[in-house]
Each structure stands twice: as C-alpha cells, then as structure tokens.
Amino acid sequence: MLFAAGCSAPQVAPVETLATPIAGPSPTAQPAAAASSPAGEARPTIIPSATAIAPTATPLGGPRPAGVAVAPNAPRVLLQPMTHEYETWNNCAPVTAEMVLSFFGIHRTQAQIAPILRPNPKNFSVRLDQIGTFLTGYGLQAHPLVGGTLELLKQFASNGIPVVTEDQLSLQEDYGHFRVVRGYDDAAGVIILGDSYYGPENRLPYNLYSELWKRHDYAFMPVYRPSQAAIVQAILGARFDASTNDAAASAAARQMVAANPSDAFAWLDLGQDLFQQGEFGPAISAWQRARAGPLTPRTLWYTIWPAAAYNHLGQYTQALAVTTVPLAGDPNNAAALLQKGLAERALGRGAPARADLAQAIAIDPSLAGAAA
Secondary structure: OOEOOOOOOOOOOOOOOOOOOOOOOOOOOOOOOOOOOOOOOOOOEEEOOOOOOOOOOOOOOOOOOOOOOOOOOOOEEEEOOOOOOOOOOOOHHHHHHHHHHHHOOOOOOHHHHHHHHOOOOOOOOOOHHHHHHHHHOOOOEEOOEOOOOHHHHHHHHHOOOOEEEEEEOOOOOOOEEEEEEEEEEOOOOEEEEEEOOOEEEEEEEHHHHHHHHHOOOOEEEEEEOHHHHHHHHHHHHHHHOHHHHHHHHHHHHHHHHHHOOOOHHHHHHHHHHHHHOOOHHHHHHHHHHHHOOOOOOOHHHHEOHHHHHHHHOOOHHHHHHHHHHHHHHOOOOHHHHHHHHHHHHHOOOHHHHHHHHHHHHHHOHHHHHHHO
C-alpha cells in the first residue's frame, strides 16, 4: 500500500472538536486503569480470545459458506485480555502489534518489537501489511484491506477477532496512526480502541472515527488464528479477495464523491482504490481533484501512490514533483525514494537514480523487488 505508510505521534495530546474522545495521558505517562461501567449501566459483552460462536444471518459480502458459525452483533463488545503500553516516539505500530499479540496470549514489548518492524533507525514508516507479516511470524493470520466499514468492525469484534486500523491521530494532529479495534457500544455510539497514544480503551464516537479513518482509505486488517479463517472469509464474503475488495472500495468512494464533490479525502480514497486496480489515468484524475480541496499538510507525507501512478503513465517529471513533499519532511522516506529513483532512472539520470534506489532498499529491504 502506497498511502499512509508511516506512524508518527505528536508530543502534546490534541483536543478534538467534532466530538471529544476519552483521552489518556501523554505517551510518556503511566497508563491509567481501565474505566468500569457506572452503576446501573449494562456492561459490555466480554469476548475472550477463545470463545464459542453461534451462527447468524447473511453477511455483508454475500451468502456464508455452509457450516460456518458466525455470531450476530452484540449491543456492546469488549475484547479481552489486551495489554497496553503508551508508545514512545513513533512507536504506534510496535505497540499495536503488542496489543494484538497479547490478545492471543503472546507477550512482547514495544522495545522488543520495534527493532523488528523498523530495523533501520532511519525508517520512520511502517506499513499495515508489514505489521501483518510480523504477526504471521507468531502463527497468526492477517488480511490487510481498504474500504472498511463500521459494520465490518462490529462483526469482527462480535466474533472475537481484533482488527488493526490505520487512521489519522486526531482532527487537529494529522499524523498517521495505527489502533486496534477491540469493541464498540451501540447505546453510547462509540468504537472502543486499543490506542498506543490515548489509552487502552479509547472511545471515539462513530462519526468522528469514520472521519479519521476515511483519511487513510478506511484501511483495516483482521488478525486471527488459522482456525478462525472460515469466519473471517464468511464476514468479508467476496471482499476477502483483494481485487474484489478494491472494486468495492472504489464503488463506495464514488458514492462519497457523488454525495459531496468537495470532500478531498473521498477523492483521495477513490484515487488510491483506482490505483490499486491499475486504473492509473483515472487515479491521477481523482488525485488532482483531491489536491484542489483542503487536504491536511501531513497527508502529502503519506501519499506516495500518485508518484507511482505517474511513473506507470510515463510522466516522470510529475512523479518527481509528488515525491518532493514527503522527502522534504522525511529525507529517508523509503517509498518516496523508490518512486524518485524509478523516475530518475527513466529520465536517464543514472547516478542519482542508483543512489536513491540504494538508499530506499537500505531503509526498507522489502522494496528491493520494486526497485529491480
């Protein structure tokens, strides 16, 4: 994925304006105890990491395979147990991985995980699929996709499956951020998140979280045991297939831009979805519409796919222009260096191309194949 490839967090907790989350202390503070339900309030359904599941009706993606038992959505859910640490600088990805592992009874710390997810200290970025690859090393399965919905998050939580999401930290702080969806409460209208910055049970109103999540194309990744694979496939239906999912995501993004043509982030989502489908010309058209709207400054740090699209179209000067912004903020942005090097190579600039491609691979070895 060439969007939102990083995770950085500010040192001062932001204040929301659309709606106010239950914010935890700063990343350097000690975690607070999890809040308990007030007297008389119904407590959430606690779904432990090993729970018998009962069958329910037709999923979002089509008919369920015969014999697959999928639980109906409960009114409120909280996945337990899940340990928590407040992140040190730029460590939301390691803490997110730590939280997920703890749900499955595997205990690691961010100090142990960070050098694996980011072996090069110059690399400030971690992709969602890289978190997934790390988790599969512990015998789990992970399925990164875009175009998620709140209904999907609820279905996974109701079936004891945590989901890693990629979103924007807050309305005021436009850093990319990873969190773990560990539940929800329909009566309160909140999603419950394991959050390395805000705390172990950060509760965000549905409308606020949808806005933050939209800014990273509703990226999501269910993480599950191999024995739960059939349930995940049943919940996703046809969308379990990545290309089918991308088509569904682009269709939803088209509906968003039709409903609100001035929504720059909806155009950006549409562009990425079209890029993933190999529709490079239409993707660039959507990108240009997004640029005409009010994107946040750091959004351009994370948005590398337009450079790749321009490279595919043979528009190498435009590709170089896209990489200027992310590299100005982070000279070691490996994805941007990759696209810059590819454009330079196509333009016959051999020496700078080799230097940029070598630097990209040194920072993120997973890019070696793309640089060949």
